Amino acid sequence: MLILGFESSCDETxxxxxxxxxxxxxxxxxxxLHSQIEMHQAYGGVVPELASRDHIRRVLPLTDSVMQQAGLPLSAVDAIAYTRGPGLAGALLVGSGVACAMAMALGKPAMGVHHxxxxLLSPFLSADPPEFPFVALLVSGGHTQLMRVDGVGRYQMLGExxxxxxxxxxDKSAKLLGLGYPGGPALSRLAQQGSPTAFKFPRPLLHSGDLDFSFAGLKTAVLTQVKRLANERPEGPATPQLAAALGLAQKADVAASAQAAIVDVLVKKSMAAIASTGLTRLVVAGGxxxxxxxxxxxxAECERRSLRVHYPELHLCTDNGAMIxxxxxxxxxxGLMPTTLSEPGYRFDVSPRWPLASVCIAA
Structure with missing residues (x-):
């Protein structure tokens, strides 16, 4: 069963x-994979219309490249999968439109996949794939979730x-420091030059007794600290001039301290999820x-507790067609029915706001 997968939910084709x-x-x-990072940098973030147009330009040449790598003709494909959601509506429509049109031309089934x-399943392509059941920490874009995973389609939300x-x-902390887009990797690189204990940023919900997350307060704390370092009034607006008033060492300390706070929460909540479920395997996925x-x-924590931890290969952490x-x-x-069945005429749709629970098997 050869399956061709398309991913176009945001800024990677x-x-x-x-x-x-x-x-x-x-x-x-x-x-x-083609990343649109360079194109969007001038705007400080993803411009949906530009993203959609670039997907159109890239998807067919990338398909040719993949089939050449495999040494197979397109006619050898048995089914075509595409990201149905969640994501940017226009970008999703490019992938679904191409996938369904190609499936119809080949007389093959098309299926929509939840991004x-x-x-969540991408670590199964790694050199050290996990085994069910496991706890999953999914940290992708606008999503931070902890789930119990007992099998394909058998997902229980533990916290989000x-x-x-x-x-x-x-990303928001990076923007406050004037680091541009994409902010996360830039902040992590700068953090290597700073002290993670320079500033005591909050660890929201760390002792809440549940497995939910909240990082809005951390962003506010970073803003307050940047204003203090720039000698600006706390109630003043967050302007681009704030970052310009800081020296490199100050920025590095803020970056390192913010990263330390985020990572501390993710690690401790993940260990709490492991403890509450009694499982001994953790999977980490997403950008x-x-x-x-x-x-x-x-x-370090998993080794100390005699747990196994699995990650996707680094090049498969970002959005990619392999995971789809x-x-x-x-x-x-x-033996599960695809989340979207091909029909006569290959009608396609997308779901920009698609809850993961809707693809779970009923208990």
């Missing part, structure tokens, strides 16, 4: 081919963010899962 034959974990045969399910997610806290400090501290093709392949192997 991803295409990949996996082999889901038999019962073995689907195998990646080809993978191509977060793709991230009630306002800003970890990725948003990274923030590539953060070096997060991996370092999770590795993989999720479709694992659903196929599990």
């Amino acid at each position: 991803g295409v990949a081919l996996v082999d889901a034959s038999g019962s073995a974990t689907p195998r990646l045969l080809g993978h191509a 977060l399910e793709g991230h 963010t009630i306002d800003d997610a970890a990725g948003e806290a990274f 923030v899962g590539a953060n070096a400090l997060l991996r370092e501290q999770l590795n 093709a993989l999720a479709a392949g694992l659903r196929y192997q599990a």
Whole structure:
């Protein structure tokens, strides 16, 4: 069963081919990705219309590249998967439109895949794939969630963010420091030059007794500290001039202290989730899962507690087509109906706000 996967939910165009034959974990045969970071940097964030247009330009050349890597013709594909949501509506429509049109031309089924399910299952493509059941820390873009995962489609939410997610806290803190887009990686690089104990930033909900997250207060604390360092009034607006008033060492200390606070919450909440479920395996997925400090501290905690921790390969932490093709392949192997069935005419739709619970198997 060869499955071609398309990812176009935001600012990366991803295409990949996996082999889901038999019962073995689907195998990646080809993978191509184009990031739009350089295009969006001038605007300080993703411009949806530009993102959609760039997906249109990139998707077919990337598909050709993937099939060449696999050494197979497009006609060899058995099914086509695409990101149905969540994400930017226009960007999603590019991927779904191309996937359904291609599926119709080939006479093959098309299926919509949940973007977060793709991230959640992406470690199965790593050199050290996990085994069910496990606790999953999903830290992707605007999502920070802890889940119990007992199998494909068998997901139980343990805790999630009630306002800003970890990725948003990274990006917003970076913006306050004038680091541009994408903010998270830039803040992590700058943090290497600073002290994580220079400023005592809050760890929201760390002792709440539940597994939910909240990072909005941390963003406010970073803003307050930046204003203090810039000798600005606390009630004043957050202007671009704030960051310009800070020296490099001050920025580095703020970055390191903010990163330390975010990582501390993620690690301790993850360990609390492990303790509450009694499981011994943790999976970390999503863009923030590539953060070096997060991996370092999770590795140390899991080793101390005799737990196993699994991550996707670094190049598969960002949005990519491999995780979409993989999720479709694992659903196929599990005997589950695809989340969106192809119909006569290959009618396609997208769901920019698609709850992950809707793709779970009924208990």
